[in-house]
Amino acid sequence: MSISGLLWQFFAIALALALAPLLTGWVNQCRAWLQNRAAPPLLQPYFMLHKLFHKDVVLAHGASPLFVFAPYVVFGCMLLACAIIPTLSTDLPFAPAADTIALVGVFGLARLFIALAAMDIGTSFGTLGGRREMLIGFLAEPALLMVIFTTAMISQSTSVATIVETLAHGDFVINPSLAFAGIAFTFVSFAENARVPVDNPATHLELTMIHEAMILEYSGRHLALIEWAAALKLYAYSCLGLALFFPWGIAEGDSAAGLLLAISALIAKLAVGGALLALIETINAKVRIFRAPEFLGTAFLFAVLGLLVRLLLESRV
Amino acid sequence: MRFLGEPIEFEKQAGIGSPVWRGRAADGAALTAFAVAVRRADGRLAALWGSDERARAGGFRLHVVFGLDAGHAWLSLDLPAERPAYPDLSGIFPAAGRLQRATRDLVGIAAAGDPDGTDARPWLRHGAWPADWFPLRHDAGEGHGFANAASDYAFVRVGGEGAHEIPVGPIHAGTIEPGHFRFSVIGERVLRLEQRLGYVHKGVEKLFIGKDLAEGVRLAGRVSGDSTCAYAWAYASAVEAACGVSPPPRALGLRALMLERERVANHLGDLGALGNDAGLAFGLSQFMRLKEDWLRLNGKFFGHRFMMDRILPGGAALDLEAPALAAIVEQCDVVGREARALKKIYDEHAGLQDRFLTAGAIDAALAREFSLTGLAARATGLILDARAHRQGYTPPPPWAMLGVRPATDERGGVAARVAVRFAEIFESLRLLRELAVGLPAGAVCAEVPPVPGAGGLGVVEGWRGEVLVGVSLDGAGRLARVHPHDPSWQAWPALEHAVMQDIVPDFPLINKSFNLSYSGHDL
Numbered sequence: 156m157s158i159s160g161l162l163w164q165f166f167a168i169a170l171a172l173a174l175a176p177l178l179t180g181w182v183n184q185c186r187a188w189l190q191n192r193a194a195p196p197l198l199q200p201y202f203m204l205h206k207l208f209h210k211d212v213v214l215a216h217g218a219s220p221l222f223v224f225a226p227y228v229v230f231g232c233m234l235l236a237c238a239i240i241p242t243l244s245t246d247l248p249f250a251p252a253a254d255t256i257a258l259v260g261v262f263g264l265a266r267l268f269i270a271l272a273a274m275d276i277g278t279s280f281g282t283l284g285g286r287r288e289m290l291i292g293f294l295a296e297p298a299l300l301m302v303i304f305t306t307a308m309i310s311q312s313t314s315v316a317t318i319v320e321t322l323a324h325g326d327f328v329i330n331p332s333l334a335f336a337g338i339a340f341t342f343v344s345f346a347e348n349a350r351v352p353v354d355n356p357a358t359h360l361e362l363t364m365i366h367e368a369m370i371l372e373y374s375g376r377h378l379a380l381i382e383w384a385a386a387l388k389l390y391a392y393s394c395l396g397l398a399l400f401f402p403w404g405i406a407e408g409d410s411a412a413g414l415l416l417a418i419s420a421l422i423a424k425l426a427v428g429g430a431l432l433a434l435i436e437t438i439n440a441k442v443r444i445f446r447a448p449e450f451l452g453t454a455f456l457f458a459v460l461g462l463l464v465r466l467l468l469e470s471r472v
Numbered sequence: 473m474r475f476l477g478e479p480i481e482f483e484k485q486a487g488i489g490s491p492v493w494r495g496r497a498a499d500g501a502a503l504t505a506f507a508v509a510v511r512r513a514d515g516r517l518a519a520l521w522g523s524d525e526r527a528r529a530g531g532f533r534l535h536v537v538f539g540l541d542a543g544h545a546w547l548s549l550d551l552p553a554e555r556p557a558y559p560d561l562s563g564i565f566p567a568a569g570r571l572q573r574a575t576r577d578l579v580g581i582a583a584a585g586d587p588d589g590t591d592a593r594p595w596l597r598h599g600a601w602p603a604d605w606f607p608l609r610h611d612a613g614e615g616h617g618f619a620n621a622a623s624d625y626a627f628v629r630v631g632g633e634g635a636h637e638i639p640v641g642p643i644h645a646g647t648i649e650p651g652h653f654r655f656s657v658i659g660e661r662v663l664r665l666e667q668r669l670g671y672v673h674k675g676v677e678k679l680f681i682g683k684d685l686a687e688g689v690r691l692a693g694r695v696s697g698d699s700t701c702a703y704a705w706a707y708a709s710a711v712e713a714a715c716g717v718s719p720p721p722r723a724l725g726l727r728a729l730m731l732e733r734e735r736v737a738n739h740l741g742d743l744g745a746l747g748n749d750a751g752l753a754f755g756l757s758q759f760m761r762l763k764e765d766w767l768r769l770n771g772k773f774f775g776h777r778f779m780m781d782r783i784l785p786g787g788a789a790l791d792l793e794a795p796a797l798a799a800i801v802e803q804c805d806v807v808g809r810e811a812r813a814l815k816k817i818y819d820e821h822a823g824l825q826d827r828f829l830t831a832g833a834i835d836a837a838l839a840r841e842f843s844l845t846g847l848a849a850r851a852t853g854l855i856l857d858a859r860a861h862r863q864g865y866t867p868p869p870p871w872a873m874l875g876v877r878p879a880t881d882e883r884g885g886v887a888a889r890v891a892v893r894f895a896e897i898f899e900s901l902r903l904l905r906e907l908a909v910g911l912p913a914g915a916v917c918a919e920v921p922p923v924p925g926a927g928g929l930g931v932v933e934g935w936r937g938e939v940l941v942g943v944s945l946d947g948a949g950r951l952a953r954v955h956p957h958d959p960s961w962q963a964w965p966a967l968e969h970a971v972m973q974d975i976v977p978d979f980p981l982i983n984k985s986f987n988l989s990y991s992g993h994d995l
Contacts, residue, residue, distance in 0.1 A: 190757040279638040283976070352823060355751045359646030360980040362638075363749075371645075440823035441751025443830065444660060444977050 160246050163414060164238070167247070170418075171237035175390035176200035176383065178429055185433030186357075200386060207379035215276040215372050225272035226373065226380040232265035233387035242394045243417040244406040245316040245323075254313040255303040258395075259296060262347070265384070266292050273369035280361055284368025287444065291353065291365065294451035295346045298339055301458030305336040306399050308465050315398065323402035332469055335461030337400045342454030344392045346447065349385070351436040353447050363441070390425075397424050475545055476509040478502075482545060487713035490858055490868050490931035491543030496550075500559040503536065503549050507564045510538045510545075516843035517565035518544055518931075519940045519957035520572065522579035524609045525550070528925075532556040532581045535942060535955070537929065539843065541864040546929050546942070551581055560585025567843045567962045570595050574995075578677065580606035596670040596994060599623035607678050608953075630656035630664050638976065642671045649990035653979075660975040665968045672994040680954035685711055685785050685922055688951050692941060693780050695956045696992030701727070701734040702934030703956060703992075704783035706941040709930030711785040714943055715923045721912040723787030724870045729800070729907050730779045730788075732900040735935035736807070737766050737778075739893040739900075742987050746890060747818065749981045750827040758814055762807055769803055787917030797908040804901040804908075815894050825887070832970045832982030833885035842966040846937020846959045847896065848986055850880045851888035858933035874903055885970075889985040896935075922949030936960065936989065958992030 310321035349366035404420025406413035516539035573595035642650035692707035747755020879895030937959025
């Protein structure tokens with residue numbers, strides 16, 4: 156660990172905070188264009204956050220401290236996730252604090268708190284959303300773990316930084332297992348980030364909501380934190396996907412030139428990824444909620460296939 | 473003339489509108505017997521309302537309209553001024569239940585059945601006025617100054633292990649009309665849905681009282697904004713029947729043009745919304761683009777995007793020149809082509825079809841049970857369309873010459889209602905072309921001198937289903953009582969059944985596939 160490493164670590168966190176709403180704005184813009192609509196401004200999510208931070212908080216009468224506390228926990232979890240996923244450099248002083256399995260746990264903790272908060276106020280929609288979120292969660296997490304095991308077997312480590320170093324900077328090897336893991340990871344990302352075909356972030360139909368149903372009672376800065384956390388989660392998942400499957404461009408040391416290249420590569424990759432996300436969302440309809448287990452079951456299957464391919468074919472080489 | 477072998481004499485109403493026969497039931501038993509005969513013959517309960525006739529005939533009057541093969545039978549039953557009561561018809565026609573409750577709330581005449589079977593809960597009265605005040609009685613006054621009493625409404629409770637309730641509305645997350653839906657569920661599975669409507673009750677029927685015929689058509693066109701042409705035409709048709717006036721042929725052609733344009737506009741919007749509700753926002757933006765072009769042409773040639781106030785008693789308020797008719801024909805070609813392309817996308821989209829095909833099924837037996845009309849009935853396979861020929865029924869002009877082909881589908885679910893909407897768009901485009909090309913020459917409006925004390929019933933096949941308007945004039949030739957009836961009255965209870973055994977998140981899709989009117993129902 157070095158001082159400059161620490162500086163870059165903080166820079167990476169600041170970059171995550173700044174870029175995450177931009178990524179959401181970009182995806183929304185792409186969605187609008189693909190649907191032949193006039194797109195909202197790229198900076199719309201920032202305007203939204205600005206507005207929400209300046210509004211008063213309206214609290215439900217039955218809200219316990221948990222309800223007030225949860226947005227901060229969720230935001231903190233997402234920030235931690237962004238801190239340990241190598242976005243620019245693998246030389247992350249914070250990375251040893253948590254490995255990939257802990258990362259899954261961090262996402263799980265955020266989910267637990269938001270679902271508890273949704274049930275805390277006792278409205279039927281909150282409970283409905285919380286229940287559905289846990290259904291999605293308990294199916295998505297094992298699939299995500301399986302994906303991570305595959306990549307961990309390649310690099311012989313569960314540390315995200317080490318995995319990325321091995322994949323990006325080791326000898327160039329074609330790993331068919333990563334293709335399967337990549338598909339599984341994409342499926343999980345859609346479910347975890349409340350995107351079509353599992354959830355619909357744009358819906359106004361309260362009976363069909365999952366993520367939105369849980370946060371219906373939030374307002375003001377609490378809602379701002381949750382919206383920001385949702386943007387950070389999309390950013391974290393995108394960066395994790397890029398780090399695991401398209402790691403080229405991520406700097407190994409902390410040279411300024413390497414990091415500048417890393418920033419340009421990251422933004423380019425996120426732009427392409429966001430456009431692809433919007434495309435997939437546009438051409439798909441939302442599945443019936445009881446088809447979501449099939450969707451995530453497929454993801455799990457792909458992840459297991461990736462692991463088996465790794466075990467049976469690649470480990471003997 | 474007699475129907476179904478019942479000893480009630482009917483007389484055909486004047487005018488060239490939909491065939492309507494008027495009759496008078498001697499007593500409650502005769503009414504019940506006739507209702508039973510209609511139900512046995514697979515007929516429908518088309519409308520039910522009450523009127524205060526104490527000034528003219530010394531009592532109240534119950535009006536029941538039945539849908540028969542040949543047309544509509546409008547039966548009235550005179551009730552005494554003291555303790556007015558009539559036999560409960562909800563055991564024969566379930567759709568009568570809410571109509572009877574609304575009639576009690578508004579006119580104060582109640583159905584007297586067995587105490588267990590008759591629903592005593594108010595329907596349109598939400599505590600804005602007291603239970604012993606009836607707004608549609610002549611001596612009711614303006615009714616200002618009532619304190620708004622919160623009313624406790626007794627929903628039917630569903631018990632059992634794991635059963636719980638989800639209350640939804642009347643305020644929803646989207647910008648839509650208000651209605652309350654009480655779901656009893658186990659997990660995501662809907663055991664029972666109970667609706668509570670009446671939140672947009674605005675006293676339309678009371679507003680009609682004392683208006684002249686021209687003011688009346690403006691109000692009729694505002695009962696339910698998405699069906700303004702259907703209501704205006706039904707009202708005009710009722711007034712023309714009452715006053716014995718026939719609108720000129722060109723006026724009928726123009727009315728049909730407007731009605732079909734209204735149908736296409738609503739189907740386009742709903743098909744887009746159905747895609748959106750299944751998560752395919754692409755469908756919404758495409759269909760809304762088509763609908764917007766459609767409405768702009770309305771604005772350009774009809775002077776109003778929804779064509780409000782373009783239909784008058786006696787005819788139409790506007791005429792179309794040749795360039796306008798040519799533009800309408802041209803737009804039909806464009807929209808037909810684009811709608812066909814979108815239909816292909818909808819039909820071949822696996823995710824969308826998976827949602828459509830599995831949700832919201834009702835069968836023809838249930839449709840008959842609830843006297844369903846319109847597209848929801850046709851989507852169960854019933855051939856019911858006031859514009860189309862069927863066994864024993866000849867549609868009124870201008871439909872008789874056009875040979876309307878009713879669109880039907882046997883499946884009864886969301887997919888069937890989508891298919892019927894697409895088919896109706898294409899059929900309406902064909903009709904619009906024929907109407908525009910073959911529009912008869914001549915005047916567009918006839919004089920309608922009011923006939924004091926007369927009454928009439930107008931029936932029009934709106935885009936949702938059968939729109940009825942009953943009209944009666946007072947001694948001065950002004951409106952004594954107007955009752956608009958929306959097809960949603962019959963379809964709302966059918967929706968409660970359509971969602972049973974489906975899952976909660978499928979309800980918005982099922983609801984949208986019906987897209988029922990709150991305003992037209994709540995009056």
